[in-house]
Amino acid sequence: MMEERKTKDFPRSDSASGSSDQVVRTIGLSKSFGEVRAVADLDLSIPRGCVYGLIGPNGSGKTSTIRILNGLIRANAGRAWLLGEEVPVHVNICRIGYMPQEMAIYAELTVLENLELFAGMYSLNKESLAQRADALLDMIDLTERSDSLVSTLSGGMKHRVSLACALVHDPELVFLDEPTVGVDPELRMGFWDHFSDLKRAGKTIVLTTHYMDEAVRCDRVGMMRLGRMIAEDTPRGLMESTGETHLEDVFLHKAREGSA
Amino acid sequence: MNLVRAYAIALKTLRSLKHDRRTAGFLVLMPLFMIAIFGYTFGGDIKDVDVVVVDLDAGSANGSVAALIREDLAGRDVLRIGTSEDRDEGMNAVKDGEAWAAIIFAPEFTVRVEEAIEASRTGSSAAPATVEVHIDASNPNIAQAVVAELQTAVQAVLVGYYGANPAITVSEDRIYGEDAEFIDFFAPGVMGLAAMMITFMLSIISFVRERSTGTLDRLLATPATEGEIVGGYALAFGLVALVQSAVILAAAMLLFQVSIAGNALLVLLTIFLLGIGSQGLGFLLSSIAKNEFQAVQFTPLILFPSILLAGVFWPLEAVPDLLRPVSDFIPLTYAVDACRSVMIRGWDAGEIWPQLVVLAGFAAGTLLLSAYSLKKRG
Structure with missing residues (x-):
């Protein structure tokens, strides 16, 4: 597991993690795959009700971070807490949603059957499933296609089903790994509307993207490069501190600083 | 027909083989494996x-x-x-x-x-x-x-x-086996072979797909435990094996007048255990296969020894000494023996329990290993 725990000085677990409003917190999180350092000494602190964007190019460690937080891989060092519980999370796991980078839904099942499967994983009863399914199908605008096999849907529709599966148990913290990659601009707008709705409902969203232009819509942005966090602030704060007008330029600016 | 384009297609196909070393090796070693196993097995006369x-x-x-x-x-x-x-x-x-x-x-x-x-x-x-x-x-x-x-x-x-x-x-x-004919002898063997192969293939392909599409990760990120995931699959494919063997049994009885001297439920139980074990085996091998193509390569490796060495078509007594120990490691050997004993000899659980224990061990072992391999994350 986390054999080489960091001896870094941090407050005792309760206040470090938990009852405070930091729904995601990591200290010195590190992960290597052989020689490659995917995540290096990452400190994260994400407040409740925030739309947080982890941005950076492919291979910068965004996905590895998300996978560690969801218990799919184990960190080599450092600690992490979700909703006050140390990762890997067990007690609070029903309050967390995860949409992986791949489509990750069953193409050979119908839209509704996919929702039913994931509802089953969270032990939702029939009535709450029916309610959630109706609301989610409405949200992703696929009510008419609920009995269609996923394999017959367009790419954009599949993306929306995948998002719905991550939200079926009404989680208060949602991880979305590249939710908008390969999604057309119109649908992307729709996705961001969903995210705003979730935020309004008090949910916390952690998403990764390499579209810097859409990261502007996040409340806070963490820029990752080669496993390290090179900058973190509100999008406005990042632009002001570097004097750039696009997040893309902020990233390049910070990347130059880092390698200089 | 443009030969240049056909050549380009041929080149691309051979190149992709070159990059998939495992597949390339398989193409060379598989015929060797087949000639060796068929040669040795057919060379054997009944003895001992x-x-x-x-x-x-x-x-x-x-x-x-x-x-x-x-x-x-x-x-x-x-x-x-x-x-x-x-x-x-x-x-x-x-x-x-x-x-x-x-x-x-x-x-x-x-x-x-x-x-x-x-x-x-x-x-x-x-x-x-x-x-x-x-x-x-x-x-x-x-x-x-x-x-x-x-x-x-x-x-x-x-x-x-x-x-x-x-x-x-x-x-x-x-x-x-007063009136036993070859079909009475084959029916239990074919039933076991079919149940084993189908559940194995369904399982290995399903799990390769679960891994490559990311759905397995997604399941693992829910409260579902590794044991629940593996157990759920085992239940489903065990039932598939049951339905299959019921179909084979019914067909053998109606079309070929095969009679069942013992308790048919005991036959189904045997096949159920074999099906669960085979799906577990499929799961374990799915973690070694990187794609569906590599998964398919495991099929002949499992299929041919099962056909030749498990007593499906030829008695174990015809398996040459050199390969006889291999037969003892093939779960199908025990399943076929148990089914035959029930169907022809009319034996009961009291007589076939050793075979059932081996099959239950096979099922439990592959399931536990599967759950453990899911749990162990990098």
């Missing part, structure tokens, strides 16, 4: 069939004909001969499945042989002497081999020592 000889022959002043026949049988390796002094003990060994046949020489055997030879010399008539063979014909190949071997020995002794012929008959009595 366990039989019990009950020699009650009192002999005559000239010695014992039964002893000569036994000596002749022992000189070859088709039969592995155990002895008993008691008729019932010999028959029970067959009933309990410890021996395939009991060969019984009556006390007056030699006397009868000599009378028959004398009679044929003088032209009068006398009934020939009889060797009784009480046989378990649940495996027709073996039953034939035993009877043929006994006939050969009788002929050899008569011609060699007495220079006379029709003095002895072999009287055959079937303890099991």
Whole structure:
């Protein structure tokens, strides 16, 4: 597991993690795959009700971070807490949603059957499933296609089903790994509307993207490069501190600083 | 037809093989594996069939004909001969499945042989002497081999020592498999083979897909435990195996008049356990396969040994010594044996429990290993 725990000085677990409003917190999180350092000494602190964007190019460690937080891989060092519980999370796991980078839904099942499967994983009863399914199908605008096999849907529709599966148990913290990659601009707008709705409902969203232009819509942005966090602030704060007008330029600016 | 484009397609195809080393190696090694396994297996004759000889022959002043026949049988390796002094003990060994046949020489055997030879010399008539063979014909190949071997020995002794012929008959009595034909023998084997192969393939392909599409990760990020995921699959594919075997059983009964001497539910239980174990095996191998193409390559590796070495079409006694230990490691061997014992011999759980224990161990072992391998994350 986390054999080489960091001896870094941090407050005792309760206040470090938990009852405070930091729904995601990591200290010195590190992960290597052989020689490659995917995540290096990452400190994260994400407040409740925030739309947080982890941005950076492919291979910068965004996905590895998300996978560690969801218990799919184990960190080599450092600690992490979700909703006050140390990762890997067990007690609070029903309050967390995860949409992986791949489509990750069953193409050979119908839209509704996919929702039913994931509802089953969270032990939702029939009535709450029916309610959630109706609301989610409405949200992703696929009510008419609920009995269609996923394999017959367009790419954009599949993306929306995948998002719905991550939200079926009404989680208060949602991880979305590249939710908008390969999604057309119109649908992307729709996705961001969903995210705003979730935020309004008090949910916390952690998403990764390499579209810097859409990261502007996040409340806070963490820029990752080669496993390290090179900058973190509100999008406005990042632009002001570097004097750039696009997040893309902020990233390049910070990347130059880092390698200089 | 543009040859340049066809050439480009050919080049691309060979190149992709070059990059997939495992597949390239498979293409070369698979034929070797096949020729080796088929060659060795077909090269094997039936041997070491366990039989019990009950020699009650009192002999005559000239010695014992039964002893000569036994000596002749022992000189070859088709039969592995155990002895008993008691008729019932010999028959029970067959009933309990410890021996395939009991060969019984009556006390007056030699006397009868000599009378028959004398009679044929003088032209009068006398009934020939009889060797009784009480046989378990649940495996027709073996039953034939035993009877043929006994006939050969009788002929050899008569011609060699007495220079006379029709003095002895072999009287055959079937303890099991009274009306057994080859289809009765095949049906349980085919049922086991089908259940094993289908669940194995369904499982390995499903899990390769679960891994490559990310759905497995997604399931693991929910409260579902590794055991629940693996157990859920086992339940589904165990049921698939059950439905399949029910179909095969029904077809065998209706189309081929195969009869089931024992309890059909016991057959289904056997197949259910085999199906669960096979799906577990499929899961374990799915973690080594990077894509569906590599997954498919495991199929012949599992399929051919199962066909050839598990006693599906040929008795285990025909598997050459070199490969006999392999048969003991193939779960299908135990499933086929158990199904055959129930269907032809009419055996009950009390007799096939060792096979059931092996199959339950196989199922439990692959499931636990599967759950453990999911739990162990990098």
